[in-house]
Amino acid sequence: MDLRLDAGLRTRVLRVRALGRERMRPLGLEADRLGRPIPADHPFFAELVRLGLGRTRWSGEDAAEPGGFGARAVVVLAEEMAYWDRGVAVAFPGPGLGEAPLLSLGTAEQRERFLGPFRTPDRPRWGALAMTEPGAGSDVAGIRTAAHREAGGWVLSGAKSFAANASRADWIVVFATVDPGLGRDGHRAFVVERGAPGLGDFHVEHKMGLKAYESTSFTLRDCCVPDANLLGGESAYDRRAGFKGAMRSFNATRPAIAAMAVGMGRAALDESHAFARANGLLGRPRIRDRLANVRRRLRAARLLCWRAAQLADERRPNALEASMAKAVAPAAAFDAAMLGMEILGEVGGRGDSLVEKLFRDAKAMDIVEGTGQIQRIVMARQLVDLPRDREG
Amino acid sequence: MPDFTLSPDLVLLQETVRSFAAQELRPRERAAEAARGIDGGVASACETIGLARLELPESLGGAGLGALAGAIVREELGAGDAGAALALDPLGPVLYALRDFGGEDALRAFALPVLEAAGARAILVFDAMPRIHTEGRRAHGTLPWVPADRADLLVVLERERAYVLRDSIACEPVRGTGLRAAGASALRIEGSPVLAEWVSTPCARRTLAHARLHAAALLVGVMRQAAEFSRRYARDRVAFGRPIAHHQALAFLITDMAAAVDAARLLVWEAAWRLDSGLAADEACASAFVECAEASMFVAPNALQILGGHGFMQDHPVEKYLRDARALGLLLGGIDAARDDAERDLLGIAGPVDLGGDDPQGELHAASS
Numbered sequence: 001m002d003l004r005l006d007a008g009l010r011t012r013v014l015r016v017r018a019l020g021r022e023r024m025r026p027l028g029l030e031a032d033r034l035g036r037p038i039p040a041d042h043p044f045f046a047e048l049v050r051l052g053l054g055r056t057r058w059s060g061e062d063a064a065e066p067g068g069f070g071a072r073a074v075v076v077l078a079e080e081m082a083y084w085d086r087g088v089a090v091a092f093p094g095p096g097l098g099e100a101p102l103l104s105l106g107t108a109e110q111r112e113r114f115l116g117p118f119r120t121p122d123r124p125r126w127g128a129l130a131m132t133e134p135g136a137g138s139d140v141a142g143i144r145t146a147a148h149r150e151a152g153g154w155v156l157s158g159a160k161s162f163a164a165n166a167s168r169a170d171w172i173v174v175f176a177t178v179d180p181g182l183g184r185d186g187h188r189a190f191v192v193e194r195g196a197p198g199l200g201d202f203h204v205e206h207k208m209g210l211k212a213y214e215s216t217s218f219t220l221r222d223c224c225v226p227d228a229n230l231l232g233g234e235s236a237y238d239r240r241a242g243f244k245g246a247m248r249s250f251n252a253t254r255p256a257i258a259a260m261a262v263g264m265g266r267a268a269l270d271e272s273h274a275f276a277r278a279n280g281l282l283g284r285p286r287i288r289d290r291l292a293n294v295r296r297r298l299r300a301a302r303l304l305c306w307r308a309a310q311l312a313d314e315r316r317p318n319a320l321e322a323s324m325a326k327a328v329a330p331a332a333a334f335d336a337a338m339l340g341m342e343i344l345g346e347v348g349g350r351g352d353s354l355v356e357k358l359f360r361d362a363k364a365m366d367i368v369e370g371t372g373q374i375q376r377i378v379m380a381r382q383l384v385d386l387p388r389d390r391e392g
Numbered sequence: 393m394p395d396f397t398l399s400p401d402l403v404l405l406q407e408t409v410r411s412f413a414a415q416e417l418r419p420r421e422r423a424a425e426a427a428r429g430i431d432g433g434v435a436s437a438c439e440t441i442g443l444a445r446l447e448l449p450e451s452l453g454g455a456g457l458g459a460l461a462g463a464i465v466r467e468e469l470g471a472g473d474a475g476a477a478l479a480l481d482p483l484g485p486v487l488y489a490l491r492d493f494g495g496e497d498a499l500r501a502f503a504l505p506v507l508e509a510a511g512a513r514a515i516l517v518f519d520a521m522p523r524i525h526t527e528g529r530r531a532h533g534t535l536p537w538v539p540a541d542r543a544d545l546l547v548v549l550e551r552e553r554a555y556v557l558r559d560s561i562a563c564e565p566v567r568g569t570g571l572r573a574a575g576a577s578a579l580r581i582e583g584s585p586v587l588a589e590w591v592s593t594p595c596a597r598r599t600l601a602h603a604r605l606h607a608a609a610l611l612v613g614v615m616r617q618a619a620e621f622s623r624r625y626a627r628d629r630v631a632f633g634r635p636i637a638h639h640q641a642l643a644f645l646i647t648d649m650a651a652a653v654d655a656a657r658l659l660v661w662e663a664a665w666r667l668d669s670g671l672a673a674d675e676a677c678a679s680a681f682v683e684c685a686e687a688s689m690f691v692a693p694n695a696l697q698i699l700g701g702h703g704f705m706q707d708h709p710v711e712k713y714l715r716d717a718r719a720l721g722l723l724l725g726g727i728d729a730a731r732d733d734a735e736r737d738l739l740g741i742a743g744p745v746d747l748g749g750d751d752p753q754g755e756l757h758a759a760s761s
């Protein structure tokens with residue numbers, strides 16, 4: 001057992017730290033003040049691309065497994081990014097949440113066509129993923145966006161909710177169903193490209209926090225998608241296990257999302273600790289005790305993230321551990337921010353401090369990528385064979 | 393890269409102690425509790441594994457293992473029978489006090505005789521109050537409960553000093569809430585000669601850190617076993633047409649108990665790794681103790697609750713896990729004393745708060761600020 005970071009990762013953390021302090025945090029505060037996402041043509045994004053960021057982790061090899069960063073490095077860096085600003089981190093150009101299904105489901109041709117432009121992007125480019133609908137979030141099997149086959153392609157109709165970066169994306173991985181009665185077996189994943197006829201009504205939601213990136217709802221009205229954009233092609237869906245196996249890779253992102261929560265909680269802890277010191281509150285044992293509780297819980301959450309990531313790096317099953325990290329970290333982060341508000345008191349109530357922003361930002365972490373309740377369902381399947389309500 | 397993998401030696405040790413606990417301790421846990429002690433067969437089986445000398449320096453015939461090894465062994469023993477774990481470890485955390493304050497000479501003078509006398513027990517008390525007073529070279533006072541039926545050596549630890557007592561200590565048996573396999577007594581110290589005394593705040597902190605980790609690791613074992621027992625029970629027990637574990641209120645409780653056990657263990661491991669690596673560890677050990685004591689107060693009562701009325705009956709072990717966990721959390725000044733230490737650490741931090749794992753405080757933050 002050795003919990004040290006190696007030299008390479010350490011250097012990368014320091015680089016993120018510099019970028020975070022100098023650019024991400026100020027931009028996040030500004031977006032929060034203005035109450036709108038950072039525009040896609042903001043020079044910061046072009047600067048990131050020049051720095052070599054905003055790329056796919058796909059190496060270009062014809063391998064389903066992504067190369068590059070290991071899960072632990074991703075987790076450590078995700079925590080650091082979110083420490084400075086989680087909203088800005090999600091706004092970063094790149095294939096985003098759409099990358100995982102492209103890597104696990106996509107054919108070689110599809111990976112090349114959709115991830116290729118992200119290898120050395122000429123300009124800021126985004127990808128997106130749209131699963132959630134007005135009528136179905138946690139209950140993924142209940143999505144209603146319909147996919148009908150027609151000559152040479154597919155026609156999609158339905159509505160999607162809250163998809164990050166969707167209105168600025170080159171493409172959106174859209175999940176639809178060929179038959180709602182089939183649950184997950186009826187699902188198909190399509191890459192819907194910007195400008196596809198019938199893709200529209202983009203509505204950038206007004207959120208409580210995380211304002212720096214857009215969460216966008218949109219509709220698909222008889223939106224035509226060519227055959228070649230069905231992820232993995234028809235054959236991927238013949239064997240149910242194939243599709244489900246691919247979807248399981250979603251679990252790899254849970255430790256990273258959990259780590260982001262740890263980063264946000266750490267920011268709240270540092271801010272409120274500094275505030276307490278500057279305002280003579282650190283002399284009060286009750287204040288220190290509550291801060292120490294937050295610190296301890298965040299530390300435990302960080303260790304849970306690292307452990308889940310190590311299992312992923314070792315290609316060992318981690319459904320239980322990944323969900324455990326995701327169930328624990330957001331609550332610890334939110335409590336850190338709630339305590340921060342209490343320590344700031346009326347200064348927090350003014351609504352213009354970083355702690356107050358973190359309080360509004362952090363709540364989302366228990367909702368995105370599977371709510372805390374859904375994480376517990378996943379854990380209970382492992383621990384007590386909790387049956388699925390519906391074959392999904 | 394952060395790596396939780398245990399070395400092959402530690403895995404072997406873990407497996408050995410796990411099967412010892414399953415075969416020797418758990419089946420006898422009720423008998424040991426009733427007898428206020430472990431039977432000779434178990435003690436000699438334990439002797440062969442060498443559990444009593446794990447952390448003793450090699451120069452004194454010990455295995456010279458570190459805090460992580462100790463934590464792993466104690467989790468396994470705690471999962472077998474925490475009371476027996478104390479009874480089988482005659483030195484217990486006294487080892488740390490003698491080693492940290494007095495070095496090998498002190499170990500030779502005071503620890504080895506305890507190890508050599510059959511059934512002897514050395515007791516460490518953290519006496520911040522204090523309840524024991526020294527006058528001249530003699531100590532007086534009473535301790536309401538220690539988990540032992542005899543005290544062949546008593547080391548009293550204060551915030552700045554430690555001292556050793558051996559004679560004129562009267563043990564008066566009490567029932568004890570838990571850990572009864574180790575015994576339970578009130579101690580009356582009547583003019584006991586102070587055989588050795590050391591003054592050193594850093595040594596006191598270090599001893600306390602090690603001692604807290606000792607209790608914390610036992611707590612991890614107790615709560616792991618409580619969580620595991622109730623998890624299995626909940627899968628089998630049927631109510632309203634399905635296993636009770638499939639009612640979501642219980643399913644989620646069981647997941648949260650599992651998470652509490654794992655989080656507590658990781659904090660213990662991290663603190664042990666810090667001790668073994670020579671990193672600052674006082675706060676980490678105090679926090680690990682707080683986490684273990686508090687998490688065990690969540691896990692153990694709920695384990696009993698999951699068994700319903702059956703949990704309250706002594707035919708099942710969960711009520712014992714609850715009593716043992718409650719008792720362990722009272723040691724060394726209990727949760728509040730540990731919280732004091734965890735909380736006071738924040739006074740000394742000027743910049744970002746170190747969350748542990750790596751040592752970003754020293755290196756990463758220094759490099760960027």
Ligand SMILES: Cc1cc2nc3c(=O)[nH]c(=O)nc-3n(C[C@H](O)[C@H](O)[C@H](O)COP(=O)(O)OP(=O)(O)OC[C@H]3O[C@@H](n4cnc5c(N)ncnc54)[C@H](O)[C@@H]3O)c2cc1C
Pocket residue numbers: 097129130131132135136137138139161162163164210215364367368369370371372373374377640
């Ligand atoms: C900031 C933000 C960004 C997002 N980004 C994206 C994105 O990029 N792409 C995307 O597709 N989606 C995105 N989402 C949507 C997100 O994934 C969903 O909001 C989430 O999955 C929950 O779904 P829901 O909102 O429909 O809530 P519901 O599913 O309606 O859940 C409501 C409540 O019921 C609970 N619940 C549901 N089922 C059960 C059960 N079986 N047992 C117990 N409790 C249950 C839930 O935990 C929750 O508390 C985003 C959401 C937010 C807030």
